[in-house]
Amino acid sequence: MSSAAFVDENQFSGLINYCFPLSKISWLKVGGPVDVLFRPRTLDDLSRFLPLVPVEVNIMPIGACSNLLVRDGGLPGVAIKLGGRFAEIEFKDNLVKLGAGNFSSKVAVNLSELGYDLSFLRTIPGTIGGAIAMNAGCYGNYMGDYVQSIEGFDKSGKFTRVSRENIQFEYRSSFLPKNFIITSAVLKPKRGKKRVIQQRMKEMLSKREETQPIKKATCGSTFKNPDGKASLISETSIELKAWNLIDRAGLRGKKIGRAMVSKKHPNFMINLGGATAEEIESLGEYVRKSVYKKFKVSLDWEVIRVGRK
């Protein structure tokens, strides 16, 4: 798509960038440019922008790109990253409405002040929109358990509310309407004592720090844990965790170019600095092949790979 574009940038309060390098914002620090990056500030921005996008042009909502591996050739079409006013936090009865652009960890901290417990979000990078789309979770909690409804736009710019019965949350995914851009969600958090919630978050943070390379350029867990495939493994007593299989395949510390399987947590891949998306993806595929060869278990990518090679 040429940067000749289909819109007049001046009619929006949000920002439009052409050929924007996603490596600048992705957690893995890799990835080519997206043709158009639109950062709407308001609902009105989005509702006026979307109908102007030609039907053949791909639209993808992005959050903090903490679960995305954008390939080196870049992302065709339009990426939509919510900014500005999409960070509301509003309480009503025991429910909370969250703008989808809020950072998940910030939500956990803010809610804890008022005795609302979404402590598991404290250690998950990214935004509320991304956490819902991925049904993000840790330490036995999943986003889908808390979501009551979501609101947002379809590709044509139609604004809709979807109730939880119509969202199928699964392990690390949720079946949203096609191309749906979540702008906000209503959640029902548990209640608890501020002190207890904050202590829990502190413990989760130290546990993470101890066991995962969270300060490196990474996307967290590369592969889903292959539960349900236990019968394929001869030693059924081992825990069916992706990290365990990768470790037992001898891949801790394996490198391709500047991409490495973390020594601290073998289900994390790290950009050592200057890695290409291709190196990271090749390393992932090498891991999948090696684990399959040894255990006959096929690992599924948790990290979402997008874009042109």
Ligand SMILES: Cc1cc2nc3c(=O)[nH]c(=O)nc-3n(C[C@H](O)[C@H](O)[C@H](O)COP(=O)(O)OP(=O)(O)OC[C@H]3O[C@@H](n4cnc5c(N)ncnc54)[C@H](O)[C@@H]3O)c2cc1C
């Ligand atoms: C160090 C580290 C630790 C991690 N630990 C965990 C963990 O414990 N548990 C876990 O589940 N994940 C974990 N992750 C992965 C990641 O943080 C989560 O999946 C996160 O919720 C993604 O949010 P995001 O805003 O970055 O989404 P992105 O990575 O930008 O996008 C992910 C998906 O969400 C979609 N999406 C984003 N915003 C919207 C929106 N507004 N509307 C519709 N769809 C949208 C995108 O299209 C894409 O399909 C970890 C990542 C890192 C780097």
